[in-house]
Amino acid sequence: MGKNLSKKYLAVTGSVTLEITAKAKKMKAEGIDVIGFGAGEPDFNTPLHIREAAIKAINEGLTGYTAAAGIPELKEAICEKLKKDNNLDYKPENIVVSNGAKHSLFNILQAICNPEDEVIVPVPYWVSYPELVKMADATPVFVETPESNGFKYNIDVLAKAITSKTKALILNSPSNPTGTLYTEEELKAIADLAVENNIYILSDEIYEKLLYDGKHISIASFNEKIKDLTIVINGMSKVYAMTGWRIGYTASNKELAKVMTNIQSHATSNPNTIAQYASVAALKGDQEPIDNMKKAFVERRNYMVEKINSINGLSCRMPEGAFYVMVNITQILGKTFNGYEIKNSMDLADYLLSTANVAVVPGIGFGTDNYMRLSYATSLKNIEEGLKRIEKALK
Numbered sequence: 001m002g003k004n005l006s007k008k009y010l011a012v013t014g015s016v017t018l019e020i021t022a023k024a025k026k027m028k029a030e031g032i033d034v035i036g037f038g039a040g041e042p043d044f045n046t047p048l049h050i051r052e053a054a055i056k057a058i059n060e061g062l063t064g065y066t067a068a069a070g071i072p073e074l075k076e077a078i079c080e081k082l083k084k085d086n087n088l089d090y091k092p093e094n095i096v097v098s099n100g101a102k103h104s105l106f107n108i109l110q111a112i113c114n115p116e117d118e119v120i121v122p123v124p125y126w127v128s129y130p131e132l133v134k135m136a137d138a139t140p141v142f143v144e145t146p147e148s149n150g151f152k153y154n155i156d157v158l159a160k161a162i163t164s165k166t167k168a169l170i171l172n173s174p175s176n177p178t179g180t181l182y183t184e185e186e187l188k189a190i191a192d193l194a195v196e197n198n199i200y201i202l203s204d205e206i207y208e209k210l211l212y213d214g215k216h217i218s219i220a221s222f223n224e225k226i227k228d229l230t231i232v233i234n235g236m237s238k239v240y241a242m243t244g245w246r247i248g249y250t251a252s253n254k255e256l257a258k259v260m261t262n263i264q265s266h267a268t269s270n271p272n273t274i275a276q277y278a279s280v281a282a283l284k285g286d287q288e289p290i291d292n293m294k295k296a297f298v299e300r301r302n303y304m305v306e307k308i309n310s311i312n313g314l315s316c317r318m319p320e321g322a323f324y325v326m327v328n329i330t331q332i333l334g335k336t337f338n339g340y341e342i343k344n345s346m347d348l349a350d351y352l353l354s355t356a357n358v359a360v361v362p363g364i365g366f367g368t369d370n371y372m373r374l375s376y377a378t379s380l381k382n383i384e385e386g387l388k389r390i391e392k393a394l395k
């Protein structure tokens, strides 16, 4: 059977996060009281003024195709945002709006990679990075970003991973799954390395505004050379609670933007028209809903981190941003609880789901078995109850 299918795509695996979320949803539908720590999306509705802008667009008949890379109003609004928040000067011709930041990443990798190219991916990584690289016929080269280094690249280790085949490196700050934020000095060192070796940086800044400590800096902002090599990736999903609307974007040099636009024009045409008008309202309208969301996230983060560190066998560092906590489970591995032997992170996720009705994402989905990821994009009440169940299950 497999021999009639694409070898390249047969090697691509499904998303572990979506799998766990689906399992937990199914249990919930069956009436089981599951607490889900798997969520990769804010548990808030899209702000009212954004929803209203979409309805207005529908009623005004703004429902046809648009230019492949997006409507001019949205590209202008994105340029204004990049200037205001990131001190980056881009023109609309540098912007490509896509069906979510995931689609943006797909377009970039399709546009820059040739077979045998290597793309450096940090471990732990966001689940889709390695698969997106493989889908572009390139090879992911994994570089450890260990907890002992705050889940960040060590510049010497990174430099050693660069070869003549290295086309790009992926940088995700604040990060999924670790919540880690890079400092300005750390980013400068990475930028210098990229310029020296003439490699692209895919700077995934989707969690930029969900930041509770420190300051987000875009690596593209240091100088013209690094700006030319950087593709800034951002989107509406996380910051405006718009995951289902599917709008993300890139800012890059003009030549690359043109190639991505061509790819997109054949693959998906334009991103959803109505969602594009809603995104203009999101970027230009009241930003207060972000602050309200952040207030809730920071309270939950603080509670979660403190509680986890009080549970025997578990530990975690304080993440600066996003809405995830990467929990170190090394002390749990090899132990047996209620007859379940926990050999790896998947065993632990299965054990917690089947005996404690708690859904977590096993670290193996992010390339490391010594962790599990808990999302705090769920109510404080759920977090309290879920962590209580985990504590009991690990006694």
Ligand SMILES: Cc1ncc(COP(=O)(O)O)c(C=O)c1O
Pocket: 040, 099, 100, 101, 102, 103, 126, 172, 175, 176, 204, 206, 235, 236, 237, 243, 246, 247, 248
């Ligand atoms: C690090 C990272 N990048 C990109 C995305 C993609 O977001 P979207 O395609 O919804 O814009 C996600 C979503 O989970 C993410 O965590």
